Amino acid sequence: MAEELNPWENALKQLDKAAKVLKLDPGIHQILATPKRVLEVQLPVKMDDGSIKVFMGWRVQHNDARGPFKGGIRYHPNTNVDEVKALAMWMTWKTAVVDVPFGGGKGGVRVDPKALSPGELERLTRRYAYAIAPIIGVDIDIPAPDVYTNPQTMAWITDTYSAIKGYFEPGVITGKPLEIGGSEGRNEATARGLQYVTEEALKVLNMDPKKAKVAVQGYGNAGYFSAKFMKELGMKVVAVSDSKGAIYNPDGLDPDKVLEHKEKTGSVVGFPGATSLDNDPQRANEKLLELDVDVLIPAAVENVITDKNADKIKAKLVVEAANGPTTPEADSILYERGVVVAPDILANAGGVTVSYFEWVQARTREFWDIDTVRMKLRAKMTKAFRDVYEMHKELKVDMRTAALCLAVKRVAKAIELRGIWP
Numbered sequence: 040m041a042e043e044l045n046p047w048e049n050a051l052k053q054l055d056k057a058a059k060v061l062k063l064d065p066g067i068h069q070i071l072a073t074p075k076r077v078l079e080v081q082l083p084v085k086m087d088d089g090s091i092k093v094f095m096g097w098r099v100q101h102n103d104a105r106g107p108f109k110g111g112i113r114y115h116p117n118t119n120v121d122e123v124k125a126l127a128m129w130m131t132w133k134t135a136v137v138d139v140p141f142g143g144g145k146g147g148v149r150v151d152p153k154a155l156s157p158g159e160l161e162r163l164t165r166r167y168a169y170a171i172a173p174i175i176g177v178d179i180d181i182p183a184p185d186v187y188t189n190p191q192t193m194a195w196i197t198d199t200y201s202a203i204k205g206y207f208e209p210g211v212i213t214g215k216p217l218e219i220g221g222s223e224g225r226n227e228a229t230a231r232g233l234q235y236v237t238e239e240a241l242k243v244l245n246m247d248p249k250k251a252k253v254a255v256q257g258y259g260n261a262g263y264f265s266a267k268f269m270k271e272l273g274m275k276v277v278a279v280s281d282s283k284g285a286i287y288n289p290d291g292l293d294p295d296k297v298l299e300h301k302e303k304t305g306s307v308v309g310f311p312g313a314t315s316l317d318n319d320p321q322r323a324n325e326k327l328l329e330l331d332v333d334v335l336i337p338a339a340v341e342n343v344i345t346d347k348n349a350d351k352i353k354a355k356l357v358v359e360a361a362n363g364p365t366t367p368e369a370d371s372i373l374y375e376r377g378v379v380v381a382p383d384i385l386a387n388a389g390g391v392t393v394s395y396f397e398w399v400q401a402r403t404r405e406f407w408d409i410d411t412v413r414m415k416l417r418a419k420m421t422k423a424f425r426d427v428y429e430m431h432k433e434l435k436v437d438m439r440t441a442a443l444c445l446a447v448k449r450v451a452k453a454i455e456l457r458g459i460w461p
C-alpha cells in the first residue's frame with residue numbers, strides 16, 4: 040500500500056497539520072497520535088457446510104476524554120487495523136466538531152459479507168459481539184453501523200450483549216431497529232446531516248441548488264439518501280455508482296427508482312435510460328469523480344480523490360459523505376484550485392449526532408418523533424458548519440484543517456482539564 044493510501048498515515052498527517060497550526064502541546068499531540076486501546080480478535084465461525092472459518096476483527100478506542108468511545112463497525116474484505124485506527128481517530132474529531140459528549144472508536148471485521156449466508160453472518164456477528172463485549176458498554180464504548188452493517192447487525196449485537204449481561208441493554212449500541220429502541224431518523228441521518236451542511240455551504244458559495252448538478256459515488260445508506268436529499272434541494276442528480284459500476288444521465292436520475300432497480304438487480308448498473316460510465320467498475324467510479332458537475336459527493340470508500348485526479352475534479356464543492364475519501368496531498372491541490380471541501384468529520388457527522396439522540400432516548404426510554412429529531416439535527420449541523428467556517432476564516436486554512444483545529448482544541452482542552460492520572 041502506497042504511504043499516502045494508508046488511511047492511518049493520512050489521519051496522522053492531518054493531525055500533524057492541525058497541531059502545527061494550533062501550536063499544540065507535544066505531549067497532548069503524542070496522546071492524540073496513539074489510540075488508547077486496540078483490541079484484535081479471532082472469530083471462528085461454523086459455516087453452513089460444517090467447516091470452521093476464522094475471521095479477524097478489531098475494535099479500536101482512540102480517545103474518550105470528552106465521553107465514551109463512539110463509532111461504527113465495518114464489514115469489508117479489505118479492512119485492516121490501520122484503517123480501523125484511522126476511522127477511530129476521525130470519530131474523535133467528528134464527535135468534537137458536532138459537540139456531542141462522546142470520544143472516538145471504530146470496529147472492523149475482515150470479511151466479504153456478500154459471500155456469507157444470513158445464518159453465517161449472524162453467527163459471525165454474535166461471535167464478534169461476544170469478543171468485544173468486555174470493552175464496550177453504555178458508558179464505555181457504543182458501536183453503530185458502518186459499511187456493510189445495518190440495523191439487523193446492530194440487533195444481533197444488542198441481543199448478544201444483553202444475553203451476557205442478563206438484562207436488555209439498548210443503550211450499548213445505536214443504529215438499532217425502531218422496535219428495539221432505535222431512533223426515528225437514524226437510517227437517513229448521515230445524509231440528512233449532509234444536506235444541512237450542503238445548504239450552508241451553498242449559501243456561503245452563493246450557489247443555487249436548483250441550478251446545480253451533483254454526482255454521488257456509492258449507493259448504500261450514505262449515498263442513496265444523499266442523492267435523494269440533493270434532489271429534494273432541487274439539484275439534478277446526474278450520476279451515481281456502486282461497487283459494480285457507475286451510471287450517468289445528463290437529464291437527471293430519480294434516486295428512488297434507482298434504489299428500486301438496485302434492490303431488484305443488486306446494482307445501480309443497467310438502470311433504464313442511463314448510460315454506463317465504463318464496463319470496468321473501478322474506471323467507472325474514477326470517471327464519475329471527474330464529471331462536469333457542481334457538487335460531488337463521495338459516499339463509498341477512502342482514498343478516491345488523490346494527487347492523481349485532484350486536478351481533474353470539476354465540482355466547485357465536494358461534500359464528503361464517506362470517511363477519508365480525500366488524501367492530504369489531494370486536499371492541498373483542491374485548496375489551491377479553490378475547490379471547497381466540506382470534510383467528512385463535519386459533513387457526515389449527522390449519523391453520529393442522531394446516534395447520540397438514540398443513546399439519550401434508549402437511556403431515558405422516552406422516544407421522539409421524526410420532526411423533533413430533524414429539528415435537533417439541523418440545529419447541531421448548522422452550528423457545527425458555522426463554527427468550522429469561522430475557524431476557516433480566522434486561521435486562513437482549508438475547511439478540513441479548520442474542522443480538525445476546532446476538534447483538536449476541544450479534545451485537548453478536555454485532556455488538560457481532566458489531567459493525567461496518576
Ligand SMILES: NC(=O)C1=CN([C@@H]2O[C@H](COP(=O)(O)OP(=O)(O)OC[C@H]3O[C@@H](n4cnc5c(N)ncnc54)[C@H](O)[C@@H]3O)[C@@H](O)[C@H]2O)C=CC1
Nearest residue numbers: 185186187257258259260261281282338339361362387390
Ligand atoms: N452509515 C453511517 O452511519 C455512516 C457512514 N459513513 C461513511 O459513508 C461511507 C459509506 O457507508 P454506508 O453508506 O454506511 O455503507 P453501505 O454499506 O450502506 O454502502 C456502501 C456503498 O458503497 C459501495 N461501494 C463499496 N465499495 C465501493 C467502491 N470501491 N467504489 C464505489 N462504490 C463502492 C457499495 O456498493 C454500496 O453502495 C463509508 O465511508 C462510511 O464510513 C459515515 C458516517 C456515518
Ligand SMILES: O=C(O)CCC(=O)C(=O)O
Nearest residue numbers: 110111183185390391394
Ligand atoms: O453513529 C455512530 O455512532 C457512528 C457512525 C460512524 O461510524 C461514522 O460516523 O463514521
